[in-house]
Amino acid sequence: MVRINLPKKEVNTFYNAADTMPEEEYCSGLACYVSRNLKKEFWKKAMAQRPRTYCLGKCYSSPSSSSTHEKPIIEVRSRKSVIGRYLLKGELTLKDYISLGGFKALEYALTSLSKRNIIKEVEKSYLRGRGGGGFPTGKKWLLAYNQKETERYLIVNGDEGDPGAYVDRFIMEYSPFLPIEGALIAAHAIGAQKVYFYIRREYPRSVARVREAVKSMASFLKYKLPKIVVVVGKGSYVVGEETALINALMGRRPEPVFKPPYPTERGLYGKPTVVNNVETLSNIPYIISNGGKEYYELGFSKSRGTKLVSLNSLFKRPGIYEFEFGVPLKEIVSTGGGLKRGKVAGLLIGAPLSGVVRPEEFDTRLGYEELEEIGSSLGHGNIIAFNEESPPGEILREIVSFLSYESCGKCTPCRLGTKKLEGILSKGYILRDELEEVYDIAHTLVSSSLCGLGIGAGRVVLSFLSKYRRVIVHEG
Ligand SMILES: Cc1cc2nc3c(=O)[nH]c(=O)nc-3n(C[C@H](O)[C@H](O)[C@H](O)COP(=O)(O)O)c2cc1C
Ligand code: SF4
Numbered sequence: 001m002v003r004i005n006l007p008k009k010e011v012n013t014f015y016n017a018a019d020t021m022p023e024e025e026y027c028s029g030l031a032c033y034v035s036r037n038l039k040k041e042f043w044k045k046a047m048a049q050r051p052r053t054y055c056l057g058k059c060y061s062s063p064s065s066s067s068t069h070e071k072p073i074i075e076v077r078s079r080k081s082v083i084g085r086y087l088l089k090g091e092l093t094l095k096d097y098i099s100l101g102g103f104k105a106l107e108y109a110l111t112s113l114s115k116r117n118i119i120k121e122v123e124k125s126y127l128r129g130r131g132g133g134g135f136p137t138g139k140k141w142l143l144a145y146n147q148k149e150t151e152r153y154l155i156v157n158g159d160e161g162d163p164g165a166y167v168d169r170f171i172m173e174y175s176p177f178l179p180i181e182g183a184l185i186a187a188h189a190i191g192a193q194k195v196y197f198y199i200r201r202e203y204p205r206s207v208a209r210v211r212e213a214v215k216s217m218a219s220f221l222k223y224k225l226p227k228i229v230v231v232v233g234k235g236s237y238v239v240g241e242e243t244a245l246i247n248a249l250m251g252r253r254p255e256p257v258f259k260p261p262y263p264t265e266r267g268l269y270g271k272p273t274v275v276n277n278v279e280t281l282s283n284i285p286y287i288i289s290n291g292g293k294e295y296y297e298l299g300f301s302k303s304r305g306t307k308l309v310s311l312n313s314l315f316k317r318p319g320i321y322e323f324e325f326g327v328p329l330k331e332i333v334s335t336g337g338g339l340k341r342g343k344v345a346g347l348l349i350g351a352p353l354s355g356v357v358r359p360e361e362f363d364t365r366l367g368y369e370e371l372e373e374i375g376s377s378l379g380h381g382n383i384i385a386f387n388e389e390s391p392p393g394e395i396l397r398e399i400v401s402f403l404s405y406e407s408c409g410k411c412t413p414c415r416l417g418t419k420k421l422e423g424i425l426s427k428g429y430i431l432r433d434e435l436e437e438v439y440d441i442a443h444t445l446v447s448s449s450l451c452g453l454g455i456g457a458g459r460v461v462l463s464f465l466s467k468y469r470r471v472i473v474h475e476g
Contacts, residue, residue: 005252014253014408016051017201017235025066025202029055030163030351031312032063033398034386037341038313039063054237054402056202057160057169059310059384060318072166073319077327077335078306080298082286083279084322086175091209094216097177103221105285109185110223113288118189119145122284124292126304131157131240131277132350132379132452134368138292140274143264144190147272154192154226155249155268155275156183158199158206159233159240163351163402164382167308167320168278172199172206175282176213180228182281185288187226190274195226196249200233207232237406241451242275244408255410256451279308279380300326303367309381311336323366330362332383342387350379352399353456355463356392375463392468393429396461400425403457414454417441421461431476438465 012019026046032055036043042063046053058064060072076084086092086100097103109118123138144152156179160168171179180197187195197214199207207230214228231249238244239254246268248254267273283305287295296304303325311318315336323332333344347357355375357364364374371377386395404418421441424434438461445458464472 008251011251011253012234015234015236017053021051021053021235022049025049025053025056027054027056027058027062027064028052028402029059029062030348030395030398030402031055031059031384034384034390034395035062035313037389051235052405053202053235054406055161055163057166059164059166059312059382062313072170072310073317074170074321075319075335076322078298078322078324080306081322082295082298082306083171083178083282083308084306084320086178087170087320090174092175092177094177094213094220097175101289102177102285103181105288106181106184106221109188109288115145115189115191118185118288121287121292122189125283125287125295126292126302127280127283127287127295128303128368129277130279130283130307130380132162132353132377134378137276137280140264140276141186141190143262144192144272144274147265149272150191151269151271152190152192153268153271153273154183154187154190154195155242155245155273156195156197156278156281157240157242157245157275158197158203158210158278159245160200160203160278160380161237161240162353162380162382164310164312164348164384165380166310167381169203169206170320171278171282172203173209176206176210177217178282178285179278180210180213180217182284183228183276184225185284186274186276186281190272192274193226195228196268197228197230198233198245198249199230201235237402238408238451238453241453244451245275246273253408255408256453258450298324300324300365301367302369307366307378307381309366309383312384314339314341314385314387316340325367326365328362329357329364329366332366333362333385336385339385339387342389344385345388345390346386346392348384348386348395350377350382351384352402352460353377353452354379355460356395356467358467375466391428391471392464393425393472396464396472397422397425397428399460400457403453407453407457411448411450411454413441413444414449414457417445417454418457421457429474430472432473433476435473
């Protein structure tokens with residue numbers, strides 16, 4: 001197929017923040033919405049700001065702006081710490097990282113393991129993608145490894161745009177060497193010659209820290225390693241979707257592309273490409289140093305190892321906690337210490353492409369399948385508690401308005417469907433007369449959208465209606 005690339009100026013019209021943004025940016029994200037009464041003036045400013053800013057990764061201190069400088073609580077709550085221990089002391093230097101055992105796994109992988117055996121360890125660990133999809137990482141690497149084409153790429157996805165999510169941000173700021181070490185092991189195992197590290201523009205400190213880390217390592221590592229190129233986003237949520245991200249890196253409009261073929265077969269420049277999330281890759285040094293079996297012993301069911309979860313600012317103790325999979329949701333909520341205002345009326349886990357969780361479901365254990373069973377999903381491990389000040393219909397309005405704003409418009413159900421839902425929900429509830437149309441749009445989004453944004457938009461509407469229908473639907 002002949003493809004005409006658009007000039008950069010035209011591609012830039014896709015993005016929300018390719019041109020100038022206000023000097024002080026106020027976040028319009030969902031975590032800021034549910035905590036709007038903590039700092040009313042911030043939320044007012046966010047609502048007035050154009051273009052909107054979604055989301056600054058400061059959900060532990062929301063509503064937030066670019067000059068919010070507080071830091072989250074960071075605690076390890078698992079039997080063994082895979083990632084959290086690197087985050088406890090704030091920003092690490094290369095020397096600090098090495099003193100914690102950093103780069104030993106890379107050295108071991110380069111000198112003592114074959115590429116296939118590295119992948120075998122990752123398969124044994126049953127590590128699954130932390131970027132939302134939960135695909136087994138070892139299996140993904142093997143798909144790329146098995147390709148005939150020898151030109152290959154690795155992409156680190158640091159676009160973390162989900163509201164309430166800030167784990168990747170603090171991994172990149174506090175311990176950028178950890179995902180870099182994981183990425184270098186991954187690139188070596190799959191035979192990639194180049195690594196692209198894509199970071200959202202809303203995380204300027206992450207960009208600076210990853211760039212510094214790449215520079216400082218150059219003189220330290222004596223091995224011939226793939227080049228790492230850091231690329232900064234321009235404000236788009238859908239660009240986090242892997243095929244959109246690949247388009248972005250090629251200078252095209254970052255619209256998702258139909259799969260298959262999957263990126264492991266035809267990705268960047270049509271070559272085999274592995275896209276992995278920042279947190280996923282940060283698990284790799286532990287797996288290589290300790291063996292996949294030891295990692296597998298943490299966690300439960302089909303969710304192995306540990307997961308960093310981030311709690312929003314309505315909690316009394318908002319922050320990043322490392323838990324083993326299998327911890328009941330009620331334990332996570334109690335770790336957060338209850339709410340600063342009101343009582344927990346529900347949780348949004350993995351928002352916005354996920355469902356809502358009611359307090360009656362808090363016995364559910366943290367796990368990919370377990371959350372799916374209650375109509376939710378793990379997402380990035382972003383947990384947003386809301387209280388009675390945020391009625392479910394209004395929360396749904398905020399989610400749908402965000403997804404309509406961020407829809408790339410490539411496919412009709414999502415382009416028109418999210419706009420229509422936004423209009424209906426703008427009043428914060430659904431009239432009984434509108435219900436049939438809402439169901440119709442939601443089912444169409446789920447069954448015929450091209451990417452997870454449209455599918456997730458349909459799912460979230462269905463989840464809210466199945467759990468809060470009586471309060472969302474008004475007689476008129
Ligand atoms: C709308 C949308 C946005 C996404 N945003 C991100 C993101 O910011 N970071 C991320 O790692 N994955 C994101 N994903 C998932 C990626 O497409 C992909 O599954 C992931 O980067 C693969 O890495 P993993 O296997 O390590 O999870 C997004 C998916 C969708 C549908
Ligand atoms: S589902 Fe929405 S965001 Fe995804 S490709 Fe279609 S229009 Fe774009």
